[in-house]
Amino acid sequence: MKTVIARRLIALIPMLLGITFMATMLMHLAPGDFLDQVRMQRDADPEYIERLEREFGLDNPWYVQYFLWLKNVVPWDLRSDFGYSFHYKVDVWELLGQRLPATILLSVTSLAFAWVIAIPLGVLAAIYKDSIFDRISSILAYAALSIPEFFLALLALFFAARTGLFPLGGFTSTEFEFMSPVRRFFDVAHHLILPTIVVGIGSIASIMRIMRANFIDNIRSEYVTTARAKGVPEGIVMFRHVFRNAINPLITAAGFAFSSIVSGALMVEIVMNYPGIGHMIFHAILQQDQFVVLGALVMSSTMLILGNLLADIALAWNDPRIRYD
C-alpha cells in the first residue's frame, strides 16, 4: 500500500509539470502581461518598467520563463517560491496559504453534505424501489444535476439578503479579529452554510444514483439470503451487510465527485465572494497575474489528484478484495 501511494505521488510530478508548462505556454499566447497596467499609467518611468521586466524575467522567451519559475518552485532549500502576485502585492505562496484552506474547507464540507443527504436517499430509494418516494427522488436528482451552481448561488444570496439569516458572502465577519475562538468557529460555520449547500447539491444527484443502483444490485446477492438465514434482523442485513458492499463503488465515485465539487466551488466562490483559490484565479486571470494563475492551477490539480488518491486508499480500506501491489 505504501509503495502504491508513493508511486501515485511520484506520478503526480509529470502531471503537474505538464499542466503548468501548458498553462505558461497558453498565457503567453495571450496578448500583454501583468505589467500592462503599469505601462498604461501615463507617468510610468520606462526604466522602472524595464527593471520590473528583468526582475520578473519577462524579457526572456516564455519557455525560459517557465524554467525560471520551475527552478523557484521546486523546494531545493525546502521552501517553494511561487513568485510574486502583482495584483495582490504579496508572495503567491503566502496568498495560496490564505486561500487554499478556505477552498479545501468548502470542498470537504460540500462533499460531506452531499454524502449525508445522498446516501440515505439512495438507500431508501433502493429499498423502496419503484415507490412514489423513489420516483420523486429521481426527479429531484435530475433537477439537482441540471441547476447551474452560479444560479443557485444567486438564489442563495437573494435568500440571505431577504431573510437576513445568513451573511451576504465572504468567509468571516468584519469583527472576526476581535472574536473568541468559539465565536470564530461559529462565525466561519455561519458563512460556510450557504456555499456548502450550493456546491454540494450538484453532487447529490450522482452520488444518490450510484448508491441506489449499487444497493439494488447488492440486495439481490446471495450473501443477503445467508445473513437472513442466520436470523439477522432486516435492518442489520441492510445497513451492515448490504451497505458495506454498496458503498464501495461510491468511494471511487467520491473521487470524481470531488472534481465537480472543486469546479463548482469556483463559481460559488466568485458569486458569493468567498475567498478561496477559485475566487483568486478568476481575478488573477482578469489581471493576467500569471504566477497566481500557475499557483492556483498547481494547487487545484494537486487537490484533485490527492482527492482521487484518498478515495482509492479509502476503497482499499473498506473492500478487503482490493489490495494494491
Added chain:
Amino acid sequence: MTDENPSAEKTQEPLLAVRDLVIEFRSRGEVNRAVDGISFAVNKGETLAVVGESGSGKSVTAMSLTRLLPEEPVCRVTGAVLFDGKNLVACSNRAIRRYRGREIAYIFQEPATSLNPVFTIGNQLAEAIKLHRPDVKDVRAEIIRALDLVQIRDPEKRFKDYPHQLSGGMQQRVMIAMALVCHPRLLVADEPTTALDVTIQAQIMDLMRDIRRRMSMSIILITHNFGIVSGFADKVIVMFRGKIVEAGPTDTILSNPRHAYTKALIACIPRLGEQQRRLTTIDYAELEKSQST
C-alpha cells in the same frame, strides 16, 4: 401423497412437518405455482433427501421453511410448516428470526457468493453467535471450535481471513461452520456440493456425515444428484414440477423406483465400469403422460 409410515408418526412426533405447502410467485399479474401442495416430515436425527431437477421447486421449498422467500405480493406461501409443533408460516417476522440460524440453519450452493465479501469469516461467524447465544462469553474460542469441527486447519489464522482468500471447498466448510455454530436442530443443505470440484464434493459429504454423527441433528439435503443421496439419506422425496412424485426410504427408492422420473434421475448417476454410449436424457413427453395417469 407421501407414503409415510403411520406407526412411526405415532411413536415419534416429527421435528418438521410440512402440510399442503403451496408456493406461488406473481409478476405482472401472472401467477406461477412453484410448489403445488406438497407434504412431508422429518424426524429427529433423520436425514431427508429432496431430489429433483432445477426448477422442480425443491430449493424454493427449502427457502420457504423459514420464510426466506420474497414477501407478498411477490411470493405467496400457504399451507403449514410445523417445526416442533409451531407453524412457521403463520408466525410473526420477529418470531421467525428466532428459528433462523438457531433452530434451522442453511448451507447454500455457492459458497463464494453466499459469504459476505467485506467481512472476515470470524466476523460472520461471530454475528450468528452473538445473535442467538448471547450467554457465550468467549466468542472467539467458540468460533475456533466450530472451524476446527469442519476440519479447517489453522483456525486461528483463518479466523482473520476474508472469504476471497479461501478456496471454494474451504468457503463451504466455513458456511457449514456458520450453520453449526448455534447448534441447530435442523440443517438444510441446498445443493451443498454442486459448485465444487468432484474430489472436494466427496470431502464435504464426508464432513457432513461426520458432523451428523457428532451433533445428532436432522438434515434436509436438497440435490439433483442421486449419487450423493445413497449412503447419506434415510428417506428420499422426488420432486417434479412442484409436486412430490415419489417418496420412501432411500434403499427402496434406489433399488425399486416406481415413477418414470425417478428412474430417469437414477439412470443419470454415472457408474464405474459401466459402458454408456450416450448421456442419459429425460423424455419429458413420456413423463407428462405418466403423470396424468
Added chain:
Amino acid sequence: MERPLGLAVLILLGCFYLVALFADFISPYTPPDQSLQKTYHPPTALFWENGRLHVQRYELADPDDMVYRKIEGEGAPVRFFARGHDYRLMGLIPTDRHLFLVDEPDRIYLLGSDETGRDNFSRLLYGARISLSIGLVGIAIIMVFGFLAGGLAGYFGGIWDNLTMRFIELVMAVPGLYLLLVLRGTFPDELSPGQTFFLIVIILSFLAWGGTARIIRGMTLSLRNRQFVMAAEVLGQSPLKIVGKHILPNVFSYLVVAASLSIPAFILGEAALSFLGLGIQEPSASWGLMLSQAQDMKVFMLNFWWLLLPGAAIFVTVIAFNVLGDVFRDIVDPKQKFLNR
C-alpha cells in the same frame, strides 16, 4: 426512465428550438434596443378595450427606487403581424413583420425591462439561440475529435495510444472550470460576437472531447481483433480507410450518445463564462449574461424574477438534455457497458 418521458422531453425541446429559430419574428425588439426612459420597467399589463388588446401605459412615480405606476385607462393597442425592425426570417427571407408590437413611444415589456430599458422577453428569446445551438455545434466538434483521437489510439495502440491517453489524463487532471478560465484568459477580450461564440465552443470542446475519445478507444480496441477488421487488414486496406469504413459504423451510435451526454456541459459552460463576463458580451443576449445582470443590486431587490427566468431557462434546457441523454443511453447501451457517468 421510461420512453414516454423521452418523447415528452423531445417535444419540449422541439418547441424550444422553434422559438429560438423564430426568435426575431416572435420578439418585438432586438436585444440591444434600449429605451433609457423606461429602465427597470415592470412587466406591462394587458387589457381589452373596444375589442382590441391594449398594453397598459405607465408613468415613473419614483425615479430613485424605479417605481412605475399605471396610468388608469390609458394604453396603446397591440398590433399583430406589425412592421418593426428588419431581419431575415430563418436567416433567409428579409422581412420586417413581427408577431406583435405597439407603436412607439409606447413599449410592450412582457417580462419587464433591464437597466437600459431593453426588453427582457426579446433578450430571453435571442439568448435561447446561443444556449440551444452551442451544444449541437459542440458535439459535432467532439464527435469528430473524439472519434479520430479515440479510434486511431485504439486502432494503432502503442505510442500514439499512450500519448493520446496521457494527454487526456492531463486535461482531466485540472478541475474543469479552472482550465476553462485559463483557456479563455488566453484569448483577447475584444472579439466579434460570432468569434466569441466559436471560441467558447472550441474551448468547451477541448474540455469535453476526452471522455468521448476514451469510450471510442475502448470500443475500437475490442473491435480491431474482430474478423471483419482483420479481413480488411489482410486485403491491404489503409488504416484510415479501415477506421472509417469498418470501425465508424460500428461505434457510431455510441459516438453520438457519448457526445450528446456532454450537451449539458456546453450549455452550463457557456452560461458560466458569459455570467463571469468572459463569454458572450453585451449588447448581445445570452442566458448567462442576463443572469449576471441580476447581480445588480437594484435588480436584486426590485425585479427578482428576471434572475429567475434566464436561470430557469438554463435549468429546464439542461434537465431536458440530461433526460434525453439518459434515454438515448438506455436505448444504445442498456447495460451501461461503455457509457456511464
